Structures are given as C-alpha cells and as structure tokens.
Amino acid sequence: MFGQKDKFVRLDDLDSRLSSPSSSVAINKCGFDGLTRPRHATTTPTRSFKNGIRKGSEGLKSIGRSLGFGVSHAVFPEDLKVSEKKILDPQNKFLLTWNRFFVLSCILAVSIDPLFFYLPVFDKTKTCLGIDRKLAIIATTLRTIVDAFYLFHMALEFRTAYIAPSSRVFGRGELVIDPGQIAKRYLRWYFIIDFLSVLPLPQIVIWRYMRRSTGSDVLATKEALLYIVLIQYIPRFVRIVPLTSELKRTAGVVAETAWAGAAYYLLLYMLASHIVGAFWYLLSVERNDTCWKKACENKNINSDLLYCGNEHMQGYSVWISNSTNVLNEACSPDGDKPPFDFGIFTQALSSGIVFSTQFVQKYCYCLWWGLQNLR
Numbered sequence: 001m002f003g004q005k006d007k008f009v010r011l012d013d014l015d016s017r018l019s020s021p022s023s024s025v026a027i028n029k030c031g032f033d034g035l036t037r038p039r040h041a042t043t044t045p046t047r048s049f050k051n052g053i054r055k056g057s058e059g060l061k062s063i064g065r066s067l068g069f070g071v072s073h074a075v076f077p078e079d080l081k082v083s084e085k086k087i088l089d090p091q092n093k094f095l096l097t098w099n100r101f102f103v104l105s106c107i108l109a110v111s112i113d114p115l116f117f118y119l120p121v122f123d124k125t126k127t128c129l130g131i132d133r134k135l136a137i138i139a140t141t142l143r144t145i146v147d148a149f150y151l152f153h154m155a156l157e158f159r160t161a162y163i164a165p166s167s168r169v170f171g172r173g174e175l176v177i178d179p180g181q182i183a184k185r186y187l188r189w190y191f192i193i194d195f196l197s198v199l200p201l202p203q204i205v206i207w208r209y210m211r212r213s214t215g216s217d218v219l220a221t222k223e224a225l226l227y228i229v230l231i232q233y234i235p236r237f238v239r240i241v242p243l244t245s246e247l248k249r250t251a252g253v254v255a256e257t258a259w260a261g262a263a264y265y266l267l268l269y270m271l272a273s274h275i276v277g278a279f280w281y282l283l284s285v286e287r288n289d290t291c292w293k294k295a296c297e298n299k300n301i302n303s304d305l306l307y308c309g310n311e312h313m314q315g316y317s318v319w320i321s322n323s324t325n326v327l328n329e330a331c332s333p334d335g336d337k338p339p340f341d342f343g344i345f346t347q348a349l350s351s352g353i354v355f356s357t358q359f360v361q362k363y364c365y366c367l368w369w370g371l372q373n374l375r
Contacts, residue, residue, distance in 0.1 A: 087177040088160045095160065102153050106240050109146040109197075111271055113233065114278030115139040116202050116225045118362060120218070120285045123308055124355045127323040129218055129289055130308030131209060135359055140203045150198045157186045157194075190242070196235040201228045218307040219289075226282060270367075273374050277366030284348035288331065291340045295330035 088095050116139055121132050161175040162185060176182065202225060209221045289306070296303045304310055305319045331340050333349040347369070348354055353362045 086159060087175075087179070087182070088156065089175065090160055090162060095156070098153075098156070102149065103240065105146060105149045106236065107267065107271060109143070109150070110233070110236055110240070111274055112139065112142050112146060113202070113229045113236075114275050115142070116206075116229055117278040117282040118359065118366075119206075119225065120222045120282065121357060122285070122288065122355045126308060126311075127320065127327060128306055128308040128310075129222075129285070129292075131218060131221060132357060132359070133210070136206050136210065140206050143203060144200065147198050147200060150194065154191075154194050154198070157190070158183050190239070193235045193239050197232060197239055199232070201232065218309065222282075222285070269374075270371075273370035274367055275370070276374060277363075277368075277370030280345070280369055281348060281353065281362070281366045284342075284345040285354050287342055287345045288349055288354060291331035291342070292327055294340075295326055298330065299326055301326070 115135065119131050119136050119139070120129060122128070123130050158179070159182070161177045161182065164174050164176050176185075205221055205224045205228065209217050292306050293303045296306065301319060302313070302315065305313060305316055305323075310316065329339070332338060333340075333342055333346050338346070342349055348366075351365065353365050356362050
C-alpha cells in the first residue's frame with residue numbers, strides 16, 4: 001500500500017517459491033498435504049478450519065503408521081468393500097441380522113437344556129425309575145441342531161473385522177482385517193466360552209445310556225445330566241450378555257420396535273419360569289428317589305431294584321409283589337402328616353406329574369409352577 005505494494009506477497013505464493021519438489025514429496029509422505037490449499041480456493045473460514053482439522057487428523061494417523069505406531073493391517077469400513085480378503089464388516093447388514101438371530105438361538109439353546117431334566121420318570125406299573133426314551137431322542141436332536149448354529153457363529157467370529165481401540169479419532173476408527181489378529185483376539189476372549197458351550201456332553205450321556213440301557217445306569221445318567229447342564233449353563237449365559245451388548249453397540253437397539261422389545265423381555269421372563277419349573281421337576285424326582293431308597297433300607301431290600309432295567313436281578317419277583325405297599329406306606333405324599341417330608345416338592349408328587357409320560361401336560365404344569373413362584 002502507498003507505493004510499496006510489491007513488498008507483500010501471498011503466503012501460498014511464498015510457500016510455492018521457497019519449497020522444493022523434494023520437500024513437497026517429504027511433506028506428502030508425512031501426510032500433511034491436506035493442510036495446503038489451492039492458490040485460488042474460495043472457501044469460508046469455518047469450512048477451511050474443518051477441512052484442516054479433518055485432513056490433519058488423517059495426516060497424524062499416517063505418521064503413526066509410518067513410524068510403527070497404531071495398528072497395522074487396518075482399513076476403514078468403506079475400504080473393506082474393495083478388499084480382496086473375505087472379512088466381514090461388523091456393521092454389515094447380514095452380520096447384524098445374524099447377530100439378532102444368534103441371540104435368539106442362544107436363548108433357544110438355554111431353553112432346550114432343561115428338557116433333559118424331564119427325562120427321569122417313575123414307572124408306576126413297574127415301580128421303578130427310568131428314562132423317557134422318546135423325549136431323550138427329541139431333546140438330543142434339538143440340542144444338536146442348535147449347536148450347529150453355534151458352530152457357524154464361531155466360524156464367523158474368525159472372519160469378522162473389529163475396530164482397533166488405538167485408532168479411534170473423532171468417533172471414527174480403523175478396521176483390523178488381518179485374519180491372524182482377528183483369530184488371536186477371538187481365541188484370547190470368547191473362544192473358550194463358546195467351546196465349552198458347544199460341547200455335546202448331554203448328547204454323549206444320553207447316547208451312552210441308549211446303547212447300554214441297564215438299570216444301574218439310570219441313577220448315573222440322572223446325576224450326570226444334572227451336573228452337566230448346570231455347568232454348561234454358566235458359559236451359555238455368560239455368552240448371551242456380551243452378544244446383547246455388542247448388538248446394542250452396532251445396531252443401537254436389540255429390538256427396532258417397542259412391541260418387539262416387550263416381546264423380548266417377556267420371552268426372558270418365560271425362559272426363567274421354564275428353567276425354574278424344570279429344576280423343580282428334577283429335584284422332585286430326586287426327593288422321591290431318596291424316600292424310596294430309605295424305605296428299601298428299612299426293609300432290607302436291595303435299592304438297585306428301584307431302577308428300570310433290573311428285572312433280571314435276584315429277588316425282583318418278590319419285590320414287585322410287595323413294592324406298592326412298601327412304598328405307599330413310607331412315601332405317600334397324601335394326608336396332613338405324610339410319613340416323609342417332601343417340602344416344596346409335595347405338590348409335584350401329589351399331582352402325579354413325576355409318574356406321567358405325557359410331556360405336554362407335565363411341562364405346562366411345571367411352567368405354571370415356575371410362573372407362580374417367580375411372580
């Protein structure tokens with residue numbers, strides 16, 4: 001101004017004259033090429049500031065990758081579509097749908113396991129405790145089908161990318177698509193839980209009993225099913241919690257509508273009642289079996305005769321002719337003062353559900369008892 005206009009120059013002209021090609025290349029390698037603007041750009045200060053912040057953050061991330069910091073083998077979700085590796089985006093529509101379906105399949109798996117508690121049943125005509133074979137085949141088949149879905153989910157876990165925690169900048173992060181890192185992360189966190197959940201231990205116990213089918217195996221099968229199902233309940237329930245949390249984090253909600261959310265929580269309440277009712281039935285069988293054993297000890301009778309399949313044992317003909325009188329005298333649940341204290345299992349014995357092979361009737365009665373006591 002006032003004749004000295006040539007002394008002032010634009011900053012971008014000065015940078016272009018003072019910077020050499022080699023220095024420009026160096027700056028681009030460092031990732032700060034987004035900070036320089038075109039010579040004749042006409043943008044507002046606010047937009048220029050936002051563009052500078054965005055491109056500067058990208059430059060900082062590229063510096064970290066070039067210096068060895070951050071996570072290697074990482075891309076953004078939009079770049080994953082063109083990647084040659086068959087890795088799934090955690091926010092992929094198919095994966096979100098599958099996660100919802102898998103949560104329901106986990107709930108179904110937890111609801112199938114209590115069906116094994118209904119397998120022990122008393123045969124009133126033979127006065128013995130046996131296993132419901134028809135229900136055993138149905139329960140093992142359903143459990144195997146659900147476990148197949150579980151195995152498919154485990155396979156997907158090895159091919160699903162995850163966001164590297166160290167790369168989160170301004171609410172955005174990089175996806176790790178290296179199969180080795182994905183497998184290492186899954187093996188370190190949830191693989192053991194999934195592996196313990198999918199072990200076919202109840203199926204093995206049932207198949208072993210079906211093959212041998214001797215009277216002495218009834219008691220061992222009943223106790224094995226109780227402990228195996230209880231132990232496997234821990235990893236199965238533990239796995240549902242992170243699945244629900246992950247689904248809320250990726251999709252935002254578990255159910256997209258209020259009615260679906262209400263149905264989901266009602267399903268959980270019904271599931272709790274179903275589990276409590278199944279436990280009540282099995283413990284009722286256990287309590288009645290304890291009374292029968294005590295009655296046999298008082299009469300000096302071999303307690304192995306109480307289990308179906310031991311008809312070949314010595315003294316069975318004598319026992320079967322007197323068993324009804326002996327057991328009714330010592331283990332009758334009727335009356336104000338029964339000879340044996342059955343506690344909360346009196347209702348199961350007086351109703352006769354432990355002697356019934358009608359599964360629907362037995363299941364509905366136990367479900368009603370569970371709903372009544374959880375209310």
